Amino acid sequence: MIQETITYTCTNCGSTNIVRNGRNKCGSRQYHCKDCGAYRVLKPKTRRSPRQKATILRACKERCSLRGIQRIFGVARQTVANWIEAHVRSLPDLSQTLLPAQADDVLELDELWSFVGKKQQKRWLWVALCRRTRQIVSFYIGRRDTASCRQLWRGIPAEYRACRCVSDTWSTYQQVIPRHQHTIAGKSSNANAHVERWYNTLRQRLGRYVRRTMSFSKADEQHYRMTRWYIIEYNSEIASLTM
Ligand SMILES: [Zn+2]
Structure with a gap:
């Protein structure tokens, strides 16, 4: 023995x-x-190898919940949340993922609701999508008001800000977008078709990624982080296919 x-x-x-x-x-x-x-x-x-970490992060992006990750890989939820935070912080600026603007580019501006924690906690995701490249040139998460719309507008890189912009008839857009470059399109006109399609993809990929158990401020941060992560990688994929 x-x-x-x-x-x-x-x-x-x-x-x-x-x-x-x-x-x-x-x-x-x-x-x-x-x-x-x-x-x-x-x-x-023992510490996870970079490869294991990459696998776990990939699982997060495939709509696996943090609880699911914990069950499958035996990594604490908080640890995974920390990894996501570090990973998203290491991502480039949105503006660095964009293809060069062209003079005749058209931006589709729209807002879609998402929620944090429970359905009553609505957060609006504002996006400006370039119709030619399909890249997201700016996004903002906040309330459905003029201040948020202005934040979206400010986030549009200078070279894209002179582009023609299309939005729905909601008056907020008219308060923010200069009139000479603004096209107001009714719902039936299909002018925002590309951004609507992008929303569908987003909902499929990130449909219910905010966990109910997290405190709300944390969930807001996580909501922003996951959205930023998705958008930066989405833009980068388009850029790498084009170049
Ligand atoms: Zn001791």
Whole structure:
């Protein structure tokens, strides 16, 4: 018979005066140190390789919930949320993903509702889509008001801001877009067909990505992050196909 005895010590203070303290949400055993009072994981998991991390992030983008990720890969939800945050922060600026503007480009401006937490918590996603390239040249998440529309407008890079803009008849757009470059189109005219189609794709990919259990401010950040992630990669894909 071969027997091995392992002595665990507190990773915080080095004391051996530690006792079992159940398991954490991922099922890892925890201890409590009676000397320094720390509650820690008994055998900390080894770091994930960049490849494993990439696989897990890809799963997030395929509408796998953070809870699902936790069940499949055994990674805590908060850890995955931190990875997403770091990943999205490392992405380039939206303006850097755009193809050069052309003088006769047309932008379709529109807003679509999404929600954070529950359906009553509406957040409007404002987008400006270039009809020729199908890229999103600006987006903003906020309320359905003139201030948000103005933020969208300000986010449009200078080289695209002189382009002709098409929107629906809602008066907010008329307050923000200079009249000489604004085409107001009724719902039946199909002028916003491309942006509508883009919304369909977005809804399929990001339809219900905000988890109900998160606090609202966190969910808002997460909502913005996932949207930005999707848009930057969407734009970059188009740019790489064209170049
Ligand atoms: Zn300790």
